[in-house]
Amino acid sequence: MLIAEDLLLLLYDDATGKPIAGSPGLDYALAGAVLIELTLAGKLDITTDGKGRLQVLDGTPTGDPILDERLAYVVGKPGKKPKNQIGALSKRLRDQLLARLAERGVLEADQGKVLGLFPVTRWPAKDARHELEVRTKLEGVLNQGLMPDQLTAALIALLSALNVVPKVITDAVDKRALKRRAKEIADSDWAADAVKKAVSEMQAAITASIVVASSAAASSS
DSSP states (O other), rough: OHHHHHHHHHHHHHOOBBBBSOOTTHHHHHHHHHHHHHHTTTTTEEOSSSSEEEEESSSSSOOOOOHHHHHHHHHHHHHHHHHHHHHHTTTTHHHHHHHHHHTTTSSEEEEETTTTEEEEEEBSSSEEEEEEEHHHHHHHHHHOOOOHHHHHHHHHHHHHHHHHHHHSSOSSSSSSHHHHHHHHHSSSSSSSSHHHHHHHHHHHHHHHHHHHHHHHHHHHH
């Protein structure tokens, strides 16, 4: 499973098949997960010259079509900052991931209509075994103080950036302590600077999108 697939499973309610995080934050987080995956795979890096631009280390395909589509995009537009690429990298990403998880029998595509008129697809869990393993690791790190492996730390950093950790780990008594623990992990030396920079840039993109959405709502009211 990709980091983005694990993240998506965590961000969709197993019973209702609805996302627990809003757009575009969820979509930007998925794109950030792809950037992290490509960085961990040695395909991308982020320059340390103070400009923080994406640098292609190896443009050859990974063998995963979803990753390769985004890698090819970055190869074709080198030297951009991650936060300026997040929007483009997120296009169609959620739909691709949901469809693939449904094809694997992990999720189920439940077709319905809102108000009996507008078609909508829900994505409830069909086989939650993998997601349960991921959640068990997260709970061990966040509730029991275990040390995270790199992939678990990446997920925690992404969830923390989205500010949805208490929505994912719902059995925690002290939600403030849970969020504090998640942020400590996100800020720790769990990965190379390039990977942490990708998380930081994704968080900046999410924050910027919320500001733009809020401004648009205020101007239309």
